[in-house]
Amino acid sequence: MKVSIFLEHLLQAHEQSGKSSKEIFAMAVGCGIAGIETNASFISSQQDLQNELGDAGLSVTQLYENYEWKDFDDDTKMKNHIETAKKLGADKILFIPPYFSSLEEETVKAEISKVKMMIKKICKMAEVAGITVTMEDFDNLKNPSSKLCYLEEYTKEIPELMITFDTGNFLANGEDVLEAYPVLKDRIVNVHCKDRLSDVSSCATGSGIIPFNTIVENLKQIGYDGNYTVEHFDIENQMEAMKKSADFMWSLR
Numbered sequence: 001m002k003v004s005i006f007l008e009h010l011l012q013a014h015e016q017s018g019k020s021s022k023e024i025f026a027m028a029v030g031c032g033i034a035g036i037e038t039n040a041s042f043i044s045s046q047q048d049l050q051n052e053l054g055d056a057g058l059s060v061t062q063l064y065e066n067y068e069w070k071d072f073d074d075d076t077k078m079k080n081h082i083e084t085a086k087k088l089g090a091d092k093i094l095f096i097p098p099y100f101s102s103l104e105e106e107t108v109k110a111e112i113s114k115v116k117m118m119i120k121k122i123c124k125m126a127e128v129a130g131i132t133v134t135m136e137d138f139d140n141l142k143n144p145s146s147k148l149c150y151l152e153e154y155t156k157e158i159p160e161l162m163i164t165f166d167t168g169n170f171l172a173n174g175e176d177v178l179e180a181y182p183v184l185k186d187r188i189v190n191v192h193c194k195d196r197l198s199d200v201s202s203c204a205t206g207s208g209i210i211p212f213n214t215i216v217e218n219l220k221q222i223g224y225d226g227n228y229t230v231e232h233f234d235i236e237n238q239m240e241a242m243k244k245s246a247d248f249m250w251s252l253r
Contacts, residue, residue: 001228001249001250001252001253002034002035002061002225002226002227002228003031003032003033003034003035003227003228003229003230003246003249003250004033004034004035004036004037004061004227004228004229004230005028005033005035005036005037005229005230005231005242005245005246006036006037006038006229006230006231006233007036007037007038007043007049007053008038008039008233009230009231009232009233009235009238009241009242010024010025010028010036010238010242011024012238013027013238013239013242016236016237016238016239017239019239021049021052022052022055022056024239025052025053025056025058026056027239027242027243028056028058028242028246029056029057029058031242031243031246031247032246032250033058033230033242033246034057034058034059035058035059035060035061035227035229036053036058036059036060036061037060037061037062037063037064037094037229038060038063038064039063039064039065039066040063040064040065040080040081040084040085040093041065041077041080043060043063043084043088044080044084044087050088059089059090060085060088060089060090061090061091061092061190061227061229062085062090062091062092062093062094062134062164062190062227062229063081063084063085063088063090063092063093063094064093064094064096065077065081065093065094065095065096066096067095067096067097067098067118068098069098069101069114071098071118072098072114072117072118075121075125078121078122078125079125081093081095081122082122082125082126082129082131083129085129085131086129086130086131090131091130091131091132092131092132092133092134092162092164092189092190093122093126093131093132093133093134094134094135094136094164094190095118095119095122095133095134095135096135096136096138096143096145097115097118097119097135097143097144097145098111098115098144099140099142099143099144100142100143100144103141103142108144111144112144112150112153115144115145115154116154116157116158119133119135119154119158119161120158123158123160123161124160127160132162132189133160133161133162134161134162134163134164134189134190135151135154135161135163135164136163136164136165136166136169136192137151137165137166137169137170137173137175137180138166138169139166139168139169139172139173141173146169146173147173147175148170148175148179148180148183148184151163151183151184152183152184155184155187161187162187162188162189162190163184163187163188163189163190164188164189164190164191164192165181165184165188165190165191165192166191166192166194166231167191167192167193167194167195167210167212167215168192168194168195168196168200168202168208168210168231169192169194171196171200171209171210172196172200177210177211177215178211178214178215181215181218185218185222186222188219188222188224188226189226190226190227190229191215191219191224191226191227191228191229192229192231193205193212193228193229193230193231193245193249194210194231194232195207195208195209195210195212195232196208196209196210197209201234202231202232202233202234202235203232203235203241204232204235204240204241204244204245204248205230205231205232205241205244205245205248205249206244206245206247206248206249206251207244207248212248212252213252216228216252228249230242230245230246230249232245
């Protein structure tokens with residue numbers, strides 16, 4: 001098992017605890033965490049932070065980027081996304097498409113078509129660099145990657161596209177993670193281990209109602225050997241959540 005965490009959680013733990021970022025990074029490694037995910041635009045300009053991560057032994061596993069409709073005709077963000085991943089040694093990038101302009105049926109239909117074109121473009125660009133493009137079940141119904149039916153449509157039409165399987169976002173969108181799994185399992189190359197309480201708020205991984213035992217066992221059966229990235233944005237004590245989440249994930253190995 002490979003356990004990772006979002007860099008944002010570590011930086012927030014640094015702010016909340018008063019400990020240095022180097023101390024927090026060392027604690028993460030001590031918990032068995034070996035990698036981080038973060039935003040490409042942010043980390044690309046943080047050379048000192050990049051050095052600290054490297055010194056701590058934390059690798060960059062995947063970089064995400066939020067796209068806008070203006071990026072449909074301008075490749076700059078896609079190029080920078082891929083180049084940053086290549087520079088930092090990440091073999092995957094997470095493409096988060098622009099939000100729907102409105103939820104009117106005709107608008108949704110038209111913008112889904114535009115998203116498909118964007119995915120095809122970034123997949124082609126990333127392939128040249130040896131980078132895999134993924135999408136996740138995003139936890140906002142205004143986003144074109146929020147519903148299982150959207151992801152199923154993209155993967156059927158675009159064989160290069162892979163999936164970052166977010167365990168907690170299906171619930172937030174009114175769907176069932178265990179029903180989504182068989183639809184997407186053949187494309188899963190990364191997992192976001194997000195847990196939820198009954199009110200769908202975030203909590204440390206293993207502290208909520210998401211059926212992680214079943215999910216991990218299912219992944220083992222298909223030979224999944226990718227990262228399990230613990231995710232708990234908006235937690236009051238990120239250092240404590242990091243320890244709980246990592247301990248829980250290692251208990252499932």
